[in-house]
Amino acid sequence: MGNLGIIIALALIGGGLLWLLIRAIRGKEVNRRLIFVFILVSVAAPILFTITFEMKPTPIVQALYDKIENLPEGSKVLLSFDFDPPMAPEVQPMADVVSRHVLAKKHKAIFMTLWATGQAQFNITLEEVIRRDFPEARDGVDYVDLGYKAGNEGVLNVIRTDFKKMFPTDVNTVPWDSLPILNGVRSCSDFDLIISLGGGKPGVKEWVLFVGDPTRVPTAGGVAAVVAPMLYPYYPGQMCGLLGGIKGAAEYENYFRDNHPRYAGMTTPAMLMMGPQTVAHVVILAFIVIGNVLYFVTRRKEVKR
Amino acid sequence: MSRLAVVVFVLICAAFALSWAVRAGVTGGDHALREAFLVTLSAFMTLAIMSFMYRDNPYYKFAEHLFVGISAAYWMCVGFWSTIVGNLVPRISENLSEFFKVPYSGGGLDFDLFFLPYRYFYMIPIVLGILLLMRLVPKAGWLSRWPLAFIVGTFAGLNLIRYLQSDFVNQISATFVPLFVEWHGFGDFIGQLSLAADGQFVAMMTNLIIFLGVLCGLIYFFFSKEHTGWFGGASRLGIWILMITFGASFGYTVMGRISLLVGRLTFLFRDWLGIMS
Numbered sequence: 001m002g003n004l005g006i007i008i009a010l011a012l013i014g015g016g017l018l019w020l021l022i023r024a025i026r027g028k029e030v031n032r033r034l035i036f037v038f039i040l041v042s043v044a045a046p047i048l049f050t051i052t053f054e055m056k057p058t059p060i061v062q063a064l065y066d067k068i069e070n071l072p073e074g075s076k077v078l079l080s081f082d083f084d085p086p087m088a089p090e091v092q093p094m095a096d097v098v099s100r101h102v103l104a105k106k107h108k109a110i111f112m113t114l115w116a117t118g119q120a121q122f123n124i125t126l127e128e129v130i131r132r133d134f135p136e137a138r139d140g141v142d143y144v145d146l147g148y149k150a151g152n153e154g155v156l157n158v159i160r161t162d163f164k165k166m167f168p169t170d171v172n173t174v175p176w177d178s179l180p181i182l183n184g185v186r187s188c189s190d191f192d193l194i195i196s197l198g199g200g201k202p203g204v205k206e207w208v209l210f211v212g213d214p215t216r217v218p219t220a221g222g223v224a225a226v227v228a229p230m231l232y233p234y235y236p237g238q239m240c241g242l243l244g245g246i247k248g249a250a251e252y253e254n255y256f257r258d259n260h261p262r263y264a265g266m267t268t269p270a271m272l273m274m275g276p277q278t279v280a281h282v283v284i285l286a287f288i289v290i291g292n293v294l295y296f297v298t299r300r301k302e303v304k305r
Numbered sequence: 306m307s308r309l310a311v312v313v314f315v316l317i318c319a320a321f322a323l324s325w326a327v328r329a330g331v332t333g334g335d336h337a338l339r340e341a342f343l344v345t346l347s348a349f350m351t352l353a354i355m356s357f358m359y360r361d362n363p364y365y366k367f368a369e370h371l372f373v374g375i376s377a378a379y380w381m382c383v384g385f386w387s388t389i390v391g392n393l394v395p396r397i398s399e400n401l402s403e404f405f406k407v408p409y410s411g412g413g414l415d416f417d418l419f420f421l422p423y424r425y426f427y428m429i430p431i432v433l434g435i436l437l438l439m440r441l442v443p444k445a446g447w448l449s450r451w452p453l454a455f456i457v458g459t460f461a462g463l464n465l466i467r468y469l470q471s472d473f474v475n476q477i478s479a480t481f482v483p484l485f486v487e488w489h490g491f492g493d494f495i496g497q498l499s500l501a502a503d504g505q506f507v508a509m510m511t512n513l514i515i516f517l518g519v520l521c522g523l524i525y526f527f528f529s530k531e532h533t534g535w536f537g538g539a540s541r542l543g544i545w546i547l548m549i550t551f552g553a554s555f556g557y558t559v560m561g562r563i564s565l566l567v568g569r570l571t572f573l574f575r576d577w578l579g580i581m582s
Contacts, residue, residue, distance in 0.1 A: 017320075033358065033359060036358045038404070039563075039566070040566075042367045042565055043563060043566050043570060044574075045572055047567065047570055047571055047574060047581070048574060048580070048581060053309060086565065088568070089564045089567060089568025089571075090561060090564045090565075096488075101472075112510055116380075116383040116387060120386045148382075148387060149387075149391070150387040150388045150391060150392055151388075151392065153460070153463060153464070154463075157463060168395075168408060168410065169408055173408060200401065208465055208471060209467040209470075209471045211473070213467075213470060214470075214473060224561050224564075225557040225558065225560040225561035225564065226557060226558050226561045228555050228557050229550070229553050229554045230554075233476060233479065237475060237478070238471065238475055238479075244557065245557055245560050245561055245564065246560065246561075246564045247560065267470075273564060273567045276563065276566075276567045276570075277563050277564070277567070279561070279562075280563045281563070284559060
C-alpha cells in the first residue's frame, strides 16, 4: 500500500512537472500557487507513505561521533539546548540522539540552556530519551539539568571562569555542592566536551567565541540548516564536529543506530525527514529548470518582436 | 462582511468543533477535552498561517496578531522572572529572595537601607533599568541614552576582543594549510571515487581551494587597483567563489524551511488527523 501510494504520488508530481515544462516551452507563465501545491504534495506524500534512505556520515559528523565515542567513561559533557519550538523539527532530533549517545557511553551529561524556551525542549529529551532509554540514570549523579539563565554572552563570559556563580543550583533548586556530578567542576575548562544545540543567537558561534576558543575545551554543535554554512569555517580548528541541519542529524542517527545494536529500535525522526527533503529538493530543482526555460523563451519572443 | 464570508466562517467553525469532539473521543482519559482542544487550536493556527500562500485573509491576520501579542507577553514575563527575579533579586535582598522563593546568593558588599540589607553594587543596574524606561516619558526621554550607551559600550567591548581573536586571527591561521605534500598517489579518489577529505589527493585539492578562494575573494573586495588583467581574472574567480557560497547558503536555507514544513505536516497528519503513527 505504501509503495503503491508513493509510486502514484511520484507519478503525479512527475506528470505535473512535465506538463508545466511543456507550458513553459510554449511561453505560458506558472501560477505561484501551483508551486506551493507541488511542494505540499512532494513533502506530504513521503511523510504519509514513508520513504527513508541509508545515510553515510560525512567527516564533520563522524568527527563529533568519534569524539563522544572515544572519551573515557565518566567524562563530563556539557550540552546546551539553545533553541526554541520553531527550530525544534531540525534541532530536537540532534539533541535527542546526541544526548542518547552521551548517556549510552556512560559519560556525565550536564544540561543547560541560554534560551528561555530551551528548558521546555530539554524536558522533551528528558521524557523521551533519558527516562525511557536510561531508567537507571540518576538525576544529579549521571545527569543534571541546570536550567535556563538569562544573560546571553554575559553568562558565557562568567561561566568560562566561574560556573557556580551563574548556576548556584540546578533547575530543581538543589544546591551546586549537593550534586555529585558537579564535583570538581569550577569553570568550563573542567568539561571534556561542550556541545551547543541551536541555530540562533546566542548559539554555537557564541560558545566557540566566548568559551571554546579561550579555554581550548573541545567544542561541537548541532545547528539549524540556515546557520550551518556560517559555522563550517570553524571546523576543524575551532570546532571538533558539527551537525548541519536535518541531514547532519539523519547521518548521526543512522551511524549511531548501526553501531549501537541496543538502540536498533530507537525512533529516527531525522531519517524519516530525509524522504520529504529529497523529493522536495528534486521538485525545486525542476522548478529552477522550468523557470529558466520560461525566461529564455520569453526573452527570445521579445527579441523577435 | 459578505454573505459568502459568513458562510465560510460558520463552516470552518463547525468543522473545527467537529474535529475537537472527534479528537476528544479518540484521545480519552481525564483531560481529553482540554488536550483535544489544544491540538485542534494548534491545527487551526497552522492552517490559518498557511492560508497566506493562497492570499491574505482574516484567518491569517488573526493568527499573526495572536502570535505577535502572545510572544510579546511571553517574553515580558520571561524577562521579569528570569532577569529581575532570577538574576537580580537573589543578589540584592534576602527578604525579597524569600518572597519570590529564589535562593539568596548572599555575601559581598552589604549595607542597610530601610533596615534591609542591600548589596549596593547591584543597585546600579536597577537605576539603569529605570532610566531605560524613561523613554516612555517624552520630557525625560534623553535619560534613556545613558543606559543605552552602557549596553552598547559593554557589548562592543565584549564582542570586539572575542571576534578579533576567533573570527579574524584564528580564521587567518586556518588558511595556512599545506598546499603540497609528499605524493603517494591518488589513493581512494580514483580507486573508489571517494571524496573523503582524509584522502591525500582530495585533501591537497581542498587546501588549494581554501587558499585560492580566500585570496581571490579578498582581491574582489580590493578596490584600489583596477580589476583588469590577471588581477581582474582573480577578482572574477573571487565572484564565483562568493556565488558558490551564497548558493550553498540558499540550499541549506531551503533544507531548513522544508524541515519546518515537514514538522508542521507531521503534526497535522499524526497529532490532529491521526492518519499516521
